[in-house]
Amino acid sequence: MAATHVSATAGAVEQALRGRRTDVGGVAFRIALFGALLISLLVLVILLADVFRTAWPVFRDRGVADFVTSNISSLPERAGVRQGIIGSLYIVAFVVVIAIPLGIGGAIYMEEYARDTRLTRVINANIRNLAGVPAIVYGLLGIALFVQFQALQPITGGRSIISGGLTIAILVLPIVIITSAEALRAVPRSIREAAFGVGATRWEVVRSHVLPYAAPGIFTGTILTLARAFGETAPLILLGAATGFLSTGSAGFVDTLKGPYTALPTLVFAYARKNLRAFEQITAATIVTLLVVLLLVNATAIILRNRYERKW
Amino acid sequence: MSESGDPMDVTNRVQLPESEGGQAEHEQGPRLAVRQSRDEPEVQREVVFDVRDVSNYYGDFRAVRNVTLPVFRNEITALIGPSGCGKTTFLRNLNRMNDLIEGARIEGELLYHGVDLYDPQVDPVEVRRRIGMVFQKPNPFPKSIYDNVAFGPRIAGFTGNMDDLVEESLHRAALWDEVKDKLKESGMALSGGQQQRLCIARAIATRPDVILMDEPCSALDPIATQRIEDLMLELKHRYSIVIVTHNMQQAARVSDRTAFFTVEVHEDSGQRTGTVVEYDKTETIFTNPSDKRTEDYVTGRFG
Numbered sequence: 001m002a003a004t005h006v007s008a009t010a011g012a013v014e015q016a017l018r019g020r021r022t023d024v025g026g027v028a029f030r031i032a033l034f035g036a037l038l039i040s041l042l043v044l045v046i047l048l049a050d051v052f053r054t055a056w057p058v059f060r061d062r063g064v065a066d067f068v069t070s071n072i073s074s075l076p077e078r079a080g081v082r083q084g085i086i087g088s089l090y091i092v093a094f095v096v097v098i099a100i101p102l103g104i105g106g107a108i109y110m111e112e113y114a115r116d117t118r119l120t121r122v123i124n125a126n127i128r129n130l131a132g133v134p135a136i137v138y139g140l141l142g143i144a145l146f147v148q149f150q151a152l153q154p155i156t157g158g159r160s161i162i163s164g165g166l167t168i169a170i171l172v173l174p175i176v177i178i179t180s181a182e183a184l185r186a187v188p189r190s191i192r193e194a195a196f197g198v199g200a201t202r203w204e205v206v207r208s209h210v211l212p213y214a215a216p217g218i219f220t221g222t223i224l225t226l227a228r229a230f231g232e233t234a235p236l237i238l239l240g241a242a243t244g245f246l247s248t249g250s251a252g253f254v255d256t257l258k259g260p261y262t263a264l265p266t267l268v269f270a271y272a273r274k275n276l277r278a279f280e281q282i283t284a285a286t287i288v289t290l291l292v293v294l295l296l297v298n299a300t301a302i303i304l305r306n307r308y309e310r311k312w
Numbered sequence: 313m314s315e316s317g318d319p320m321d322v323t324n325r326v327q328l329p330e331s332e333g334g335q336a337e338h339e340q341g342p343r344l345a346v347r348q349s350r351d352e353p354e355v356q357r358e359v360v361f362d363v364r365d366v367s368n369y370y371g372d373f374r375a376v377r378n379v380t381l382p383v384f385r386n387e388i389t390a391l392i393g394p395s396g397c398g399k400t401t402f403l404r405n406l407n408r409m410n411d412l413i414e415g416a417r418i419e420g421e422l423l424y425h426g427v428d429l430y431d432p433q434v435d436p437v438e439v440r441r442r443i444g445m446v447f448q449k450p451n452p453f454p455k456s457i458y459d460n461v462a463f464g465p466r467i468a469g470f471t472g473n474m475d476d477l478v479e480e481s482l483h484r485a486a487l488w489d490e491v492k493d494k495l496k497e498s499g500m501a502l503s504g505g506q507q508q509r510l511c512i513a514r515a516i517a518t519r520p521d522v523i524l525m526d527e528p529c530s531a532l533d534p535i536a537t538q539r540i541e542d543l544m545l546e547l548k549h550r551y552s553i554v555i556v557t558h559n560m561q562q563a564a565r566v567s568d569r570t571a572f573f574t575v576e577v578h579e580d581s582g583q584r585t586g587t588v589v590e591y592d593k594t595e596t597i598f599t600n601p602s603d604k605r606t607e608d609y610v611t612g613r614f615g
Binding site: 199 | 409438439442445447449453464468515
């Protein structure tokens with residue numbers, strides 16, 4: 001009796017377990033998701049492949065060194081990106097020196113010190129909104145503030161690297177604040193409590209525990225910020241980058257900063273507007289240069305981050 | 313903290329180096345007598361915390377109301393009660409940990425060795441150096457075992473031999489033998505029970521006067537729990553301990569006094585406010601409670 005009872009149960013179990021059906025909806029969803037990924041990647045790959053293919057003759061015929069050390073020119077066989085690289089690096093330097101310390105500092109104040117009042121919430125929401133403001137608006141702000149504002153003009157020198165760099169620094173500031181604040185918010189409360197619990201002051205808690213814990217996240221935000229600063233074009237065009245030529249040779253450091261300039265993305269824009277067919281290749285080669293410089297800067301930032309991480 | 317002479321005294325005695333055994337015995341002598349004569353009229357112990365009619369508010373919400381209880385030196389005081397009855401909130405009053413929560417405030421009077429802990433002149437940082445805390449979930453810093461213990465003394469400006477202090481603290485927390493060969497490894501790599509003992513070592517490294525423990529064993533298995541309990545019985549000879557626990561056996565096993573908290577639900581608002589029903593010697597609470605609610609709780613009929 002017992003045996004037949006067991007086998008009856010076993011039979012029912014077997015039937016239930018083996019009744020495996022194909023989950024049509026699930027499979028379709030999975031295929032759709034994979035398709036979405038594939039299309040995104042495909043577009044990117046095709047774009048990159050096309051750019052590299054177009055740019056190839058320039059690097060092949062003239063060599064990389066010649067292209068990146070040549071100045072802007074209206075003759076395609078002599079056109080290069082030297083001033084663009086220098087200008088872009090200057091602008092990134094402004095971001096590193098101004099936007100990143102200010103942004104991280106602001107984020108620390110907001111997350112660790114400021115009380116949660118209506119005012120802080122309004123400020124918080126507005127910083128998020130600022131990150132979504134179109135870049136061209138920042139360009140207009142830059143013109144008003146650094147070019148037309150009489151008091152600042154002697155310092156910035158009008159449409160100069162200083163104006164462009166400061167404008168880009170302001171533009172990326174909200175991004176620095178938001179990503180840093182996210183990283184700080186991800187630090188577990190238990191770590192703060194543990195530090196307060198042994199008699200640490202707020203500053204000691206932040207310095208010894210919160211910042212080291214949040215550092216990788218803050219660095220990641222920084223890297224994203226640099227990428228953004230590199231790629232930004234519109235405000236720089238407003239601030240005179242496209243038409244400018246970087247003063248070369250004898251000019252001193254400050255004069256260079258106050259002088260006309262250009263940057264890699266603006267150079268892309270400038271070359272792309274030329275009608276000569278040969279400039280298509282120059283444009284593509286400039287894009288490749290932009291990508292490579294961007295990757296180099298990011299790689300440096302990542303190496304620095306990893307080295308910093310290992311210390312803790 | 314003008315009247316800091318008293319707790320300093322404790323700290324100094326704790327500082328005496330490895331004469332530990334003799335020292336402890338010496339201190340223990342009269343206390344054992346007290347323990348044995350428990351039922352006789354109380355030999356008055358020193359009061360560490362004198363809590364008078366303390367209530368906790370989060371904004372307008374009253375989380376804990378009208379707690380009055382003395383906490384005595386070199387005793388383990390257990391806070392028991394159902395979830396949400398305000399035990400932890402109350403515990404965190406004792407080292408001003410609630411200051412860190414926005415909108416939290418306290419009413420009533422809370423004296424620590426006669427000093428009003430919430431006097432505007434009192435520095436909460438100094439309070440937390442004297443009144444250490446062990447949290448519910450082991451929360452070592454993501455740093456080395458050594459740095460976990462050394463952090464507190466370092467920021468307190470400790471100038472003695474840090475290696476000795478770290479070793480001594482780990483010894484007292486009954487962790488030294490397990491970690492002495494890997495002090496440079498991360499505290500996060502230890503097991504849960506070891507992490508909690510590391511947190512205890514961290515708490516005693518600042519040479520506190522009191523240790524607050526918020527359900528220190530709730531994330532631990534029975535063996536690790538037993539080790540922590542043994543440790544508490546050991547530590548109470550030097551420190552005063554206040555422990556929140558959900559485990560009534562634990563309260564019965566280790567504590568000298570027990571406060572039973574309960575939660576009152578207000579009929580109109582549905583607000584839940586915790587308060588103390590009964591506070592007495594642990595033995596009394598568990599064998600002969602005077603309040604029906606305490607009896608129901610400790611016999612397992614409720615909660």
